[in-house]
Amino acid sequence: MKIDVRHASHPEAVRGYDTETLRRHFLIETVFAGGEIRLTYSHYDRMVIGGAMPLGEGLPLGAPKEIGQETFLAERELGALNIGGAGRVVVDGRSHELQKYDCLYIGKGARDVRFESTDAADPAKFYLVSTPAHEAHPTVLLTRDRARHLTPGEAATANRRSIYQFIHPEVCQSCQLTMGFTMIDAGSVWNTMPAHTHDRRMEAYLYFDLEADQRVFHFMGEPQQTRHMLVASEQAIISPPWSIHSGAGTKNYSFIWAMAGDNKSFTDMDHIAIADLR
Numbered sequence: 040m041k042i043d044v045r046h047a048s049h050p051e052a053v054r055g056y057d058t059e060t061l062r063r064h065f066l067i068e069t070v071f072a073g074g075e076i077r078l079t080y081s082h083y084d085r086m087v088i089g090g091a092m093p094l095g096e097g098l099p100l101g102a103p104k105e106i107g108q109e110t111f112l113a114e115r116e117l118g119a120l121n122i123g124g125a126g127r128v129v130v131d132g133r134s135h136e137l138q139k140y141d142c143l144y145i146g147k148g149a150r151d152v153r154f155e156s157t158d159a160a161d162p163a164k165f166y167l168v169s170t171p172a173h174e175a176h177p178t179v180l181l182t183r184d185r186a187r188h189l190t191p192g193e194a195a196t197a198n199r200r201s202i203y204q205f206i207h208p209e210v211c212q213s214c215q216l217t218m219g220f221t222m223i224d225a226g227s228v229w230n231t232m233p234a235h236t237h238d239r240r241m242e243a244y245l246y247f248d249l250e251a252d253q254r255v256f257h258f259m260g261e262p263q264q265t266r267h268m269l270v271a272s273e274q275a276i277i278s279p280p281w282s283i284h285s286g287a288g289t290k291n292y293s294f295i296w297a298m299a300g301d302n303k304s305f306t307d308m309d310h311i312a313i314a315d316l317r
């Protein structure tokens with residue numbers, strides 16, 4: 040298991056970052072590696088972001104020194120959303136089957152967590168997001184049909200999409216984690232435009248379901264100091280709480296969003312008029 044630590048950047052410092060520096064701090068280029076668990080520990084709200092891609096044998100979730108506990112979930116909660124082939128997550132001996140687009144919430148205190156693929160030739164890819172937790176909530180399997188489904192956006196503004204809310208107060212209890220995914224309709228390209236910030240919550244995105252030769256222009260930065268990163272499929276971005284987070288693809292795509300911070304209110308956003316962006 041590999042874990043990469045990312046410290047937090049001050050917005051005034053980010054104004055001077057060049058492309059390589061922006062990518063080193065805010066882009067996770069390799070989320071999924073065959074037969075491995077790879078994690079990134081962000082100091083924004085201590086969110087851990089990563090991927091488990093089991094091949095032949097199951098992958099146990101260890102507790103690296105960075106976590107500071109004997110078990111990974113001693114003082115944390117975890118969301119695992121499968122974007123690959125069928126697989127299972129075994130939590131303290133209980134097996135949960137996840138097809139593509141299913142999500143498992145694992146509550147604080149689970150001791151033994153392991154990830155398995157049904158077929159090593161079509162491996163599961165579990166995208167993982169973990170945040171500190173103060174209370175034990177039940178572990179819940181959230182199949183796609185259990186998610187809260189919204190269909191915002193319009194073809195004229197190229198942002199018709201489906202939002203699936205899984206770890207969300209109306210669907211599943213959690214301490215501070217919220218998580219789900221958004222699928223952009225064919226012919227639409229934009230997510231989250233008009234853009235917003237929510238300084239009380241940070242956010243991370245995993246872009247996926249995009250062809251290898253296509254990219255998403257991911258926009259970040261203070262609203263009047265925007266920057267962008269070119270992001271490929273199955274790469275993740277860390278969005279600081281003060282930053283906008285919005286993307287336009289060269290084609291439609293999907294992305295998993297996850298947030299942590301002072302509230303779990305998905306609609307608590309400070310919108311920025313498109314004309315005010317710089």
Ligand SMILES: O=C[C@H](O)[C@@H](O)CC(=O)C(=O)O
Pocket residue numbers: 200202220221230231242284296305308
């Ligand atoms: O605060 C919420 C996040 O930015 C995203 O979840 C927005 C999103 O999925 C969408 O508009 O499609």
Ligand SMILES: [Zn+2]
Pocket residue numbers: 235236237242284308
């Ligand atoms: Zn947001």
